[in-house]
Amino acid sequence: MRTLAPTKVIAVDGGGSRCRVAVCAADGTVLGRAEGAAANPATDLGTAVRHLRAAIAEAARAAGIPENANGTEIAALPAWLALAGVVNERIAGAVAEAMPFRQCRVSDDRPSNMVGALGGADGFVAAIGTGSFLGRQAAGRRGFVGGWGLQLGDQASGAWLGRELLARVLLAVDGLAPRSDLINEVLTEFGDPGEIALFANRASPADHARLAPRVVAAARGGDRGALALMRAGSAYLARALRRLGFGPNDVLCLTGGLGPAYAEFLPPAFARNLIAPRGSALDGAIRLALELAR
Amino acid sequence: MRTLAPTKVIAVDGGGSRCRVAVCAADGTVLGRAEGAAANPATDLGTAVRHLRAAIAEAARAAGIPENANGTEIAALPAWLALAGVVNERIAGAVAEAMPFRQCRVSDDRPSNMVGALGGADGFVAAIGTGSFLGRQAAGRRGFVGGWGLQLGDQASGAWLGRELLARVLLAVDGLAPRSDLINEVLTEFGDPGEIALFANRASPADHARLAPRVVAAARGGDRGALALMRAGSAYLARALRRLGFGPNDVLCLTGGLGPAYAEFLPPAFARNLIAPRGSALDGAIRLALELAR
The missing domain is CATH 3.30.420.40 (ATPase, nucleotide binding domain)
Structure with a gap:
């Protein structure tokens, strides 16, 4: 008492x-x-x-x-x-x-x-750094989606972008995804696909996330491999925001090291009322x- | 000499x-x-x-x-x-x-x-155990797709089925994937979604693969969560076989602990000329x- x-x-x-x-x-x-x-x-x-x-x-x-x-x-x-x-x-x-x-x-x-x-x-948050989650605060209530870690989730996060880029490089090597400048660059840097697989066996989420700024930059430059990843990440964010009840008048804060990078890739319905982190x-x-x- | x-x-x-x-x-x-x-x-x-x-x-x-x-x-x-x-x-x-x-x-x-x-x-192989790869032998030449390990590949494998099942459980918890009997069962067994995330942080491919037989059994029973995974695995196998040049008269050997389980989920074009491992x-x-x- x-x-x-x-x-x-x-x-x-x-x-x-x-x-x-x-x-x-x-x-x-x-x-x-x-x-x-x-x-x-x-x-x-x-x-x-x-x-x-x-x-x-x-x-x-x-x-x-x-x-x-x-x-x-x-x-x-x-x-x-x-x-x-x-x-x-x-x-x-x-x-x-x-x-x-x-x-x-x-x-x-x-x-x-x-x-x-x-x-x-009140408002919505997409927190996207090495990991990711989305949240909503409305009328004293809070709800969340994601934040489960890279092994099973963290879609759209920096670690996810880096790992998905490497997975796409290997799909391209196997002829199951198209090549792009970024994909060719990464393959050249690692030397061969086996070195990529070995790296991923030992990489932490932070190790994967180090590749994310290059995905963002390449997507901005129109690289189709990178664009596919930013669009897949954005599609997840849009689904999660819809699930949390995002409406046309709601504000969205894109926070974390990579949050702001998604502004230009999100559907306009979500990018309309963006606010900076306070x-x-x-x-x-x-x-x-x-x-x-x- | x-x-x-x-x-x-x-x-x-x-x-x-x-x-x-x-x-x-x-x-x-x-x-x-x-x-x-x-x-x-x-x-x-x-x-x-x-x-x-x-x-x-x-x-x-x-x-x-x-x-x-x-x-x-x-x-x-x-x-x-x-x-x-x-x-x-x-x-x-x-x-x-x-x-x-x-x-x-x-x-x-x-x-x-x-x-x-x-x-x-000569013929085609889809080798699906804890990991996975596909291969073709024709006229003295050999070609392969996959085999890169769970972190970046091994699509359709036992480890992949297990990990994707757990990822789907967390998507269902977040309201981003439908529930199913298998998904509810797994969630009950782990106790809560946090325990699933913790398990995945430490799980080896073999740990994940232990869940695979349940995915196969549930898919056979019509569980829609499990069916979605077997179909995603089959779609990858079909793409890889096409990429390797699979034709209507070619034989396919589904090998490894899980290979034969895919027979009933593969499109008929691929499941027509199945042969047992020799x-x-x-x-x-x-x-x-x-x-x-x-």
Whole structure:
């Protein structure tokens, strides 16, 4: 039972490369910040928890929260942890249990990314970086499509574009897809198709995503291999937006490193009311933590 | 310069789980056999070479080739090594260099599988197990499509069917593909979609392939999710066969653990002249080694 509205909240944005923590006042003013190491609990729960606790303690110190109070002051603050790799309640529960907070919400990184990009307003998001997901916020409700990772999803993402490009090179080698300048270039760079297959056996999503800017550039130049991929990615985005209920007056924020690149490939119905991202995933996590505290 | 036709040849069939060696007389009679451990030079060249050399020495002993002749007798025999993972000349060359043979051919495992399945005769092969490839032998020439591995290819294979089933489950969760009994069953078994994504992040092709028999069985029972996958696999096979020049009078051998399952899903034009496999990949390697020696 809460008898007093909290005066501060804790917000965390974390993933495979780092985590960022903010301690904020009830009006959203940031009182203390910290950046820590990788915090993806699906990859390594113990490491993620260790990195999260260290960064949270550092942000608390920066916010002037007394260090030696047995964690009591920190534990009393409502906290929202938005972490890549929190794919279900099992993992969310494991992280929450390892945290000191009495009021704690652990989610994946889709809500924080969307809420940050939309600045808390209603609208649609297509978040397209190394991975991808789509989301909708409307009248206090949130819905999502995608975000399952490259092996089974992440359609239209940078990793997907890179991997599909390589798959298309091999189809072209087999005579099952047409050649194009980009396809010939990639084949020449790798030396032979076997080297492409070996690369893909070991490549991380980030490794594949390094090829994505070339797909975008070649598609802009009219390369038909690259255009086929951007159109396949756009078709997925359009299907997912339709599924989420996108209508003619809705705004769409194309965010992530590759989001804006899709603007010129999306059907006009979706590219009509584009808005720029208003904030980061950490900004979104701060809004979510404040919402939790309300 | 060869002055005498060799009286024996060595044939090797190898891959990620084991290797098999046969020493044969010029008429194909097997004089000695051995089975060794994993020999995929793309995964681990040093280990593959060690396992190959051990199995070759054992087969030579079994064939009564004197052990202590500094390898001279073995080295004089023409050898064909057909190994999964030999995706290009770089890897073939590295293996050949580590072998004692003066006349040695190292290939991937497609020619041996095809020649074995066709018993050396002309025709077409669709080899569909954990992975997949298609091949044609006609008038002394051989051509292949596929065999690039699950990350970029292996369409229609067991691993591909399993992975595509899981991808389809997640599309159905997102409302982008229809539900079916099989899709609902798999979702219930995993518990939630996040567990499916986590499984796929770590699954080997063999892990995915374990789901394939259920796809085949459900498709036979009319499950529309499973049917969509078998039809997509069949469409790829039909395209690849057309590309290889399949004509109305040609024979097709559906081989590998899943090959025969495609018979009822292939267009009649391809399923008209089906033949059963006549021999194994080791039988094919023996034919290839004898061909090399001729």
